[in-house]
Amino acid sequence: MKGSQVTIDHVSKKFGDFVALDDINFTIKPGEFFSLLGPSGCGKTTLLRIIAGFEFPDDGVVLFDDKNVIPLNPDKRESNTVFQTYALFPHMTVYENVAFSLRLKKMPKDELDKKVREYVHLVQLDQHIDKKPNQLSGGQKQRVAIARALINEPKVLLLDEPLSALDAKLRANLLIDLDRLHDQIGITFIYVTHDQSEALSVSDRIAVMNAGHVLQIGTPYEIYESPATQFVAQFIGETNLFDAEVVDCVPHKDANGNDDFMATLSIPELGKQAPLASDTEATAALDRYMQVTDYENTDKGQKVAFTIRPEKIRITLEPPETGGRTDVNVFSGIVEEPIYSGFQSKFYVKLDTGKIIKVFKQHTDYMDDGPVIQWKDRVYVSWSAEDGYIVEDINK
Structure with missing residues (x-):
């Protein structure tokens, strides 16, 4: 099967005075796994329903x-929808549910039987083919719904939060199955979710939405590592976010020799930088500004936001060794709340300014984690300039 290219061409929608979608405009590539991601009320489900014809x-x-599908009824659009509620016929078996639409089309019995078994096998329900919905788990019911949607060979499969009714383990397993199915059949998947981990796990690209707008479209890596706005930075994963002012911005080469810029920021919430292990008494007294790699060459005096992910920050009991690097940012504070969560520890560090900064430290067997950091310890938090990111639009 081949997927369709889907173009959303300046789509707007109001419900009374409420603006659900405001001039949405982007294109989904043929065969792409594309996610619409955002909080409740952002417009993602409304957009999916418009694509579906509802x-x-x-x-x-x-x-x-290149075909305008707006005048077409849902059943004429070469798309099918999988809903959060499974919408299975309770009196029918798995086989009968999957076969239902083919029987309406009066497909020959032998051809129908072969095709139904093919799609039941595709969703790995061969052993449950004669069971009714009340004999299936939530994950199995959703697999039936997916098989029923795929058996008509749509060019676009629309998935409206299909995993939200499942528990965490079932969600994770079915997410893997969806990714596998997409790779096998190659049609266009448009997936609506409010769960950023789901979108990051399976998507080729993601559109992050809020308040009827698309704020950013990109690969999972681009969305996570290079958020376009404050909202995207905060909604995708966890982050530390600060208001800042650009003090200077000069040409710079990154670790790979590529040209970019190095911005110097004034961030009152972070306060004065702590001394490095290599600092002399004189240099330790300097009030160093914070540095960050800047790919956009922002202007001196510009108001921006600065974001740094908790896992990018190093936490130590002693001033860090930097090997002579001058683009390392170091601040000191007190551990207010250490949280052990198995594979990592989370630290909430109160800086000398009173600002709380989050630090995530992953536990490894092959590295020396050093002394155990405990509640009320004085610590140093540090990161290199390329690990943070400037978000220019501080209002969204």
């Missing part, structure tokens, strides 16, 4: 390849 936009069109 809602009509006030403005704009939706194209499958």
Whole structure:
């Protein structure tokens, strides 16, 4: 099967005075696993329903390849939808549920039987083919719904939070199955979720939405490592976010020799930098500004936001050794709350300014984790310039 290219062409939608979608405009590539990610009320499900044909936009069109599908009924759009609620017929077996649409089309019995068994096998339910929905687990029911949606060979599969009713372990397993199915059949998947870990795990690209707008579209790596706005930085994973002002911005070469810029930021919430292990008494007294690699060459005096992920921060009981590097940022504080969570520990460190900063430290068997850091310890938190990121639009 081949997936369609889906173009959302300046789509807007209101419900009364409420703006659900405001001039949404992007293209999903053929065969792409594309996620619409955002909090409740952001417009992601409304957009999916417009693509499916269950809602009509006030403005704009939706194209499958080059064909405007807005005038078409849902069953004429070469798309199928998998819902959060499984919508299975309770009196029918797995086989009968999957076969239902083919029987409506009066497909010959032998051909129907072969195709139903093929799709039941695809979702790994061969041993449950004669069971009714009340004999299946939640994950198995959702597999039936997926098989029923795929058996019509749509070019686009729409998935409206299909895993949200399942427990965490079932969600993880079914997510792997969805990724495998997508790789096997190659059609376009459009996946709606509020769960950023789901979107990061399976998507080729993600559109992050909020308040009826698309704030950023990119690969999971781009969305996580290079958030475009404060909202994206905070919604995708955990982060530390600070208001800042650009003091200077000069040309710079990164660790790979590529050209970019080095910005110097004033961040009152972080306060004065702590001394490095290599600092002399004189240099330790300097009020060093914070440095960050800047790919956009922001202007001196510009108000920005600075974000640094907790796992990018190093935490030590002594001033860090930097090997002579001058682009390391170091601050000191007191551990307010250490939390052990198995594979990692989370530390909430109160800086000397009173600001709390989050640090995640992963536990490894092959590295010396050093002395155990405990509650009320004086610690040093540090990161290199390339590990943080400037978010220019501090209002979104």
